[in-house]
Amino acid sequence: MINGNGWLKYCIWEHSTSVKELYARRCRQEAEEMTCHAQAAELLGPQVTPGDTLLDVGCGSGYFFHSLRSRQIPVEYYGIDAAPSSIDIGRQYMPDFGLPAERLQAMRIEDLDGEVDFVTCINVLSNIDNYHRPLERLLQCAKKMVILRESCREKAEYRYVRDKYLDEGQDLKVYVNAYPQGELVNFIESYGFQVRVETDRRTGGQPELIIDYPHYWKFFIAKKQATN
Ligand SMILES: C[S@@+](CC[C@H](N)C(=O)[O-])C[C@H]1O[C@@H](n2cnc3c(N)ncnc32)[C@H](O)[C@@H]1O
Numbered sequence: 001m002i003n004g005n006g007w008l009k010y011c012i013w014e015h016s017t018s019v020k021e022l023y024a025r026r027c028r029q030e031a032e033e034m035t036c037h038a039q040a041a042e043l044l045g046p047q048v049t050p051g052d053t054l055l056d057v058g059c060g061s062g063y064f065f066h067s068l069r070s071r072q073i074p075v076e077y078y079g080i081d082a083a084p085s086s087i088d089i090g091r092q093y094m095p096d097f098g099l100p101a102e103r104l105q106a107m108r109i110e111d112l113d114g115e116v117d118f119v120t121c122i123n124v125l126s127n128i129d130n131y132h133r134p135l136e137r138l139l140q141c142a143k144k145m146v147i148l149r150e151s152c153r154e155k156a157e158y159r160y161v162r163d164k165y166l167d168e169g170q171d172l173k174v175y176v177n178a179y180p181q182g183e184l185v186n187f188i189e190s191y192g193f194q195v196r197v198e199t200d201r202r203t204g205g206q207p208e209l210i211i212d213y214p215h216y217w218k219f220f221i222a223k224k225q226a227t228n
Contacts, residue, residue, distance in 0.1 A: 007108075012163045013083035015170040023086055026063035027093035033067060035202035036149050036217070040120055041067040043147055043198070043221055050074040052117040057138055058082070058124030061090035062104045066097065075118065080107040109134040112141060119146045126151040126177045126215065130158075131184065139191040139222070146193065148220040149200065152181040163211050176213040184220070193222035 008014050025031040041064075044054070052075050056064050059079030068075055077099060081087050084106040091101040109124075110133060119142040125131045131150075138146055157178040166172060185195045199205050200217035207214040 007082070008084070010172055011083055012166060012170075012172050012174045013081075014085055015166045015172060016163075017167050018165070020085060020089060023061040023063065024089050024093065026066075027061050027090055027097075029066060029097075033070075036122055036200065037064050037067040039198075039201045039219065040064070040122055040147055040149065041071050041073060043219065044068070044075070044118060044120070044145075045071055045073045047145055048073055048075045048118070051076065052144070053078065054118040054120065055080065055116040055141065057109055057112070057119060057121040059086075059090070059104070061086050062094050062099060063090070064120065064122065065094060065099045069097065077103060078116065079104045080109070080112065082106070082108040109137050112137045114141055115143055116141055117144045118142060120148075121146070122149045123217075126179070127175050128177075129175060130177070131179050132187065135184075135187065136191070139188060139193065142222075142224060144224055146188070146220075146222040148222070149217055150184070150220060151176075151178040151215040152184060152218050153178045153216050154181065156180045156183075159213060161211070161213055165211055174211075176211070176215070178214075178216050181218070188220065188222045192225050192227065194225055196221045196223075 054075045056079040059081050062079040065077045087104050087106040090104045095101050119138045159176045160173050163174050188195050198219040203217050
């Protein structure tokens, strides 16, 4: 009558062969480094002390690890993603590059708990219903810094749209939201962080169409403030 398989059935990342192939190529370093991953790694590098831990939330298959490794950033990388098939791809290929398979875990942000030094969350929250609860989880886990790449505008835009680039026969929708920048910054600050906003290098502040819908990418660098 009923079952608990709805997440997998409706998750767009479980139903795109082309995305899975792209993620596998990124893991095998057969695809160009993403500009936003280069930018995130450069933001992170100067902040890291050897042995610090980093959790990459919504990591796809964990290929951001390559951006850290190629710049010799001495951080212990962990990744979670809600799509188990993406994590399986990472677990298949990333150990060849020095990332143990168990560092990648299938997990939804909503279920996350624990502590790490750094959190990165790149191109994820705009595809989720809203940002408050998932972002709260990230802010509560991070001891030093959270680096986000998010679609933001002056005013919020919420869209729940069909992804027509999925495998044949898949008729699924995904959120393509843009969050109100000032509100997002205030929200992050209310958890004891100081926030700096940086222009996204790939798009230079211009909208970018992904699955035919505009994204307004910006980087948010949130540094945890010392508490007395
Ligand atoms: C656009 S992809 C970005 C992947 C990677 N961060 C990158 O920059 O290439 C968004 C990712 O978020 C993951 N995701 C979506 N909802 C999630 C959730 N609730 N918890 C964890 N991951 C989620 C998807 O499975 C997908 O891999």
